[in-house]
Amino acid sequence: MDDGNGLAGPSGDGPRRRGGVRRLPLRTVLLIVVFVPSLTFAPLLASGMNQLFTQWQAEKAQMDLATTTVGVPASALFFGLDRERRLTAEVLAGSASARAELTEQRRVTDQAVAAFRPLTALDVPDAQEGLADAIARTDRGLGLLAEQRRAVDAGRSGAQRAFDYYSGVLESGLGVLTTLGRTDEGQVNREAQALSDLYWVVNLLGREDAVLARGWGTGRLTRDEYVLVSDAIGARNHLMRSRVIPALKGDETPYAKLTDGKAWATMTAMEERLITSAPEGDQVTLRGDSVAWRSSVEAVTGQLRQLLDLRFENVSKIGYDHARMVFTVFVSISSVGLLALALVIFTSWRLTAILRRRILHLRHEAHELQERLPDVVARLERGEDVDVDAEVRTLQPTPDELGELGQALNLASRSAVLTAVRQAEQHRGFQRMLQRIARRTQILIGLQLKKLDELERRHEDPEVLEGLFDLDHLTARLRRYEENLVILGGGQPQRRWRKPVHLLDVLRAAQGEVQDYRRIAIDVEGESWIAERAVGPLVHVLAELMENATAFSRPLTPVEVRAAPVSRGVAVEIEDRGLGMEPEQYDAANDLLRSPPRLDVMTHADDVRLGLYVVARLSAGLGLKVELRSSAFGGTRVIVLIPESLVVDRPRAVPVPEEVSSPREDARPAHEDGDLPARSRGRAMAHVTASASPERDDAPASSGLRPLPQRVRQASLAAELKVPAARDERTGQEFAVRDQPGRSSAAIGAFQRQSRKRRTGDDASRPGQGGSAESSSPTTEDR
Structure with a gap:
């Protein structure tokens, strides 16, 4: 449609007219108004200024x-x-x-x-x-x-x-x-x-x-x-x-x-x-x-x-x-020249003043949004509630291009803040759900461990016991995986200790939570004890690293774990004989361990390094220093430095079960009344030995044969790692570590037969039934 001036275009898209003058792009208008008049005067002024400035x-x-x-x-x-x-x-x-x-x-x-x-x-x-x-x-x-x-x-x-x-x-x-x-x-x-x-x-x-x-x-x-x-x-x-x-x-x-x-x-x-x-x-x-x-x-x-x-x-x-005198002359001439130039561009400034103010206002609002949005995201990450309407300031639109730009900025600001709020709420909700599911699963795992302990004390069949022990081991590993979910969800493990624990027992506890625990060889130098607040997280960290070493190395190849005191604490080295990683992969893993990021579980669901995230989070909380290096065997060597603040002196009095406290005192009776040690709740088999020959299975109790060792639950653990029975009933959780998760069927059968015969012969030797308590009292023997 012709508008009478020879210019035509669709409404809203083509060049628009105001007052009979075609509107040029804003950039073109500013360039024409400002630079064209100034180019005639600027070279002369620049030449004189350059000469004075060079001399100064x-x-x-x-x-x-x-x-x-x-x-x-x-x-x-x-x-x-x-x-x-x-x-x-x-x-x-x-x-x-x-x-x-x-x-x-x-x-x-x-x-x-x-x-x-x-x-x-x-x-x-x-x-x-x-x-x-x-x-x-x-x-x-x-x-x-x-x-x-x-x-x-x-x-x-x-x-x-x-x-x-x-x-x-x-x-x-x-x-x-x-x-x-x-x-x-x-x-x-x-x-x-x-x-x-x-x-x-x-x-x-x-x-x-x-x-x-x-x-x-x-x-x-x-x-x-x-x-x-x-x-x-x-x-x-x-x-x-x-x-x-x-x-x-x-x-x-x-x-x-x-x-x-x-x-x-x-x-x-x-x-x-x-x-x-x-x-x-x-x-x-x-x-x-x-x-x-x-x-x-x-x-x-x-x-x-x-x-x-x-x-x-x-x-x-x-x-x-x-x-300074030369510089003063330079400034004076420059000022006079610039003043003249300012007079030349005065009219241009009058035309562009309104546009400049509006553009600067829009730019200021954009900068404020740029600075405000990270603050909003940080507040959302800290768990604070954010009001979208209060955080977004609306610009008053005007009927031109700059007004349209302001309206677009309003929409962008609101959309960005609203998106950040929704994502943060979704992330927090998912974390809460993940922690809730993990906590409930941990309660069930604790109840399962308690039930397995009851079954282990109830059954005497070696094959059944061996199966129960395997289930116990699998359940302990499952508990660690559930703790990984809690940690990835922003929580902390719930296992706590009230006394320091020997480093060897901590390493054995971590070994007990690994699938291929038989491949792990532990060597500890010195007598190091770990502070009670660090036992649970440290066991978790070491178990994750041991699991990684066994998983990424060939079957049957050993995984060596060495621990020794160093000048700044205790160093634990875990070395496998796998394929290792490339140097850039080691650098990326060590960067992750040094500075653990805030993990978004929803965006890292397929990340194979979730175990490293767990180790990095726990290490950062304890102050551990974990570093991955290439091994001389071609695999990976992990160095865990436990700081001095987590290493304590040996406790003055460490309680030890009576049955294993003095294994070399052969002449002292284990029980004054001559009875075999009774099985009670909270006990499991600690040492299984069948030293008596089969030919003497029918020997009476008074023949001088010493009884087999007791089966005592948690006897292989340090006293600080033992979980009290009352706590089992309260939380349904248990941390049980055994020296040998696998049991020999022959040894278990020998234990059961000897125990029954000793109980049968003991009835005849009780006081009041024609027997002597002292003559049949068992002694503890070093086996």
Whole structure:
């Protein structure tokens, strides 16, 4: 349909018109209004700004190098090497007192060298010309420092050789300091020249001091040493009078009288007596007091260093002031140019102000949603209730594109929060259902264990007992699997102990919950006891790892379990001989064990690593450190580190069943009345032995044969692992571990036959029936 202007389109889809002007896309409008007028003025402004900025950047970079980056390490290195040069000369001259000072000074110099060495890798485009070469020369000289020191200590280096080495390195360092004063600003260069002259004055005084240190002990100098001292004195005095003192100004002028001071006068008087001394052949007599010389030199050096610091501050101030002035000019020109540019784009801003505010408002709302949604999810994970209407703020829509965008943002915000709430409620509901089912199943498993115990005490048929024992073992494993469901559902195992348990018993308890328990070999070093709060979770963790080792290794291959105390607790190693895993799989498994994520059971139903999730959750709660590694056998080795906080001392009194407490006391009766031990509730067979020969099955009770051991339930467990009978009735749960889950039918039959015969013969030996209690009392025998 033609609208009369030559433009046609379907309603709502094609270009729409307002006031006879076709509406362009928002991005196109902003680009035309803002950039087209600005492009005519921006290049000129940018050129002037770039020139000023480059100059300011170069001056500032050079001042930073001179004052901090290079200047400070180079100055510290200079003074350290200067002092080490003098102390080395004293040591080579035979001064024993200087040895300790030299050792300490070497340590200080090494610190300065360590701070200077990284400067060789310095890459500053605006650095002073020649600075990199000067640093490299100094670094090459420092590379021979260790060798020179060894030569001095071993007596292989002469005094002159050591002097030449240190003087050469010091001159290289002075080259670095001199180069730092050559900046792009002329005034800084002029003021820095006096600073370099001061460094040379200190160096010449150090040269003189190092040469004189050779002769104070003997009172003589060689002719060559005399020449070195004379040259140093002359050059130093020339620099001080002709270049340093005339350059002092401002707060530096008080140091112009440095040469009139007492220390300087003492030093120059001794130098004058030395210079005027007449040579005697190849030697010159050194007249003067070494103590007075040392005192005056130290005082003069201290004054020179104070003047150096003051001059350094003044030069730095001049350089930074000029750099700031350049920066001020840069900012001023930039401000004026930007103001002009702002005038050019003022009309554009008027057109785009409303659009910008609305776009920024929408962006702000989007950012708030981005920040608010994770907070809502975190609150839902903590179990808090979230009101969707309160969390979503509605934007007022307008009849244009931005209004449609705001409406879409409203719908997206509400949908995202509502979806998060529904997913969290569904996840929590599933977890509650999973825990409820698992808890109920655990109660049934506890009742099943109780029923199996009653059947084991009721039946004496070896084949029936063997089947019942197998069912008992399967039920214990089923209980562990149900606990896995509780843990995956966000709960914790319910098994609790009130006393510490021996580590060996904990390992045996974990072994008893594994299907192929016969393949597991346990080796424990030391006497370690586990705190009562950690027994249940630790048994669960070890059982899961043992089960994994047996499941992923070939049948009949052994699984070795070793435990031993280490410096930070107790380490348990579980090693199988399976196929192992790839290195990236080990890394992924260890990452999972170190940082267990919050598991969504519904999205990880097919994940084969659910056992690792259980181990990771329990380990994180106990503070265990579990790590998987490759085994030398090709399988996997798991290391479980039990921290010291979970390892306790052996309890003072550990209750042991009477029947097995003293198995080696053959002469002591087990019961005073002579009766066989009675079977009672809560007892199961602990040791089965048929030591009596079949030919003596019919022997009377008074023949002196000792009875077979009792069948005592939970006798193979430590006292801390035993579950009281009252608790069986209250919770219907039991944690029973036996040394040998499988029973020999022949052994069980022998136990039953011997027990019946002993009971038959016991009737005739009771007191009051013609028998003697003492003559038929059974004794406990070590079997």
